[in-house]
Amino acid sequence: MSGAVLSRRALLLGSVAISLGPSAVEAQGTPHHHAHDAETAQAAPTVRQPAPRDAYVYIGWPQDGAVIYGTRFKVWFGTRNFGVAPAGVNRMNTGHHHILINTPLPKLDEPIPNNRNHLHFGLGQTETILELPPGTHTLQLLMGDADHVPHDPPVMSRRITITVRPGRTPPASP
Numbered sequence: 001m002s003g004a005v006l007s008r009r010a011l012l013l014g015s016v017a018i019s020l021g022p023s024a025v026e027a028q029g030t031p032h033h034h035a036h037d038a039e040t041a042q043a044a045p046t047v048r049q050p051a052p053r054d055a056y057v058y059i060g061w062p063q064d065g066a067v068i069y070g071t072r073f074k075v076w077f078g079t080r081n082f083g084v085a086p087a088g089v090n091r092m093n094t095g096h097h098h099i100l101i102n103t104p105l106p107k108l109d110e111p112i113p114n115n116r117n118h119l120h121f122g123l124g125q126t127e128t129i130l131e132l133p134p135g136t137h138t139l140q141l142l143m144g145d146a147d148h149v150p151h152d153p154p155v156m157s158r159r160i161t162i163t164v165r166p167g168r169t170p171p172a173s174p
C-alpha cells in the first residue's frame, strides 16, 4: 500500500517537474523538512468518508455581510442531516467542525491543516469565540472526519464575509 502511495507521489512529482521545466530546479532547492512533511501527510489515511448528499453545515451567526463591533465575537455552527462527533470517533454521517478563516478550501483528500487559518473543534463544539483584528474577514465551515479529512462530498458551508470594527459592545455570552 505504501508502495502505491509512493509511486503515486513519484508520478505527481514527475508531472510537476515536467510542467514546471527549468524552474523545478529551484523548487527542489526548498528545505528538506518540507519533503518530510509531505511524506507524513501522505502516510495519513486519505480514504474519505462518505457523506449524504443532503448533508450541510452553516454558520448560524454571524450572517454574511455582518458588521461586528468588537474584535471578540461568538460564532455558532449548525448542521442538517449530519451529526457532530469528536475527533477520533468513527461514526457514519458525523464529523467535527473546522473554521477556515481568510483562506480558500484546503485539499480535500488530506487532513485539514491545523493553524490560525484552520481551527479544529475536535471536542465536538458547535460554537466558539473568535478574536479577529478590525477589517474584512472570510469565514467558512468544513467538516472533517475522525482523522480531520473532509468527507465525500465535502460537508461545508458557504464562505461568508464579515467586517470587524473596533468597538466596545458587551460580550454576546457570559
Ligand SMILES: [Cu+2]
Residues within 6 Å of the ligand: 087, 096, 097, 098, 112, 120, 121, 122, 144, 147, 148
Ligand atoms: Cu479536525
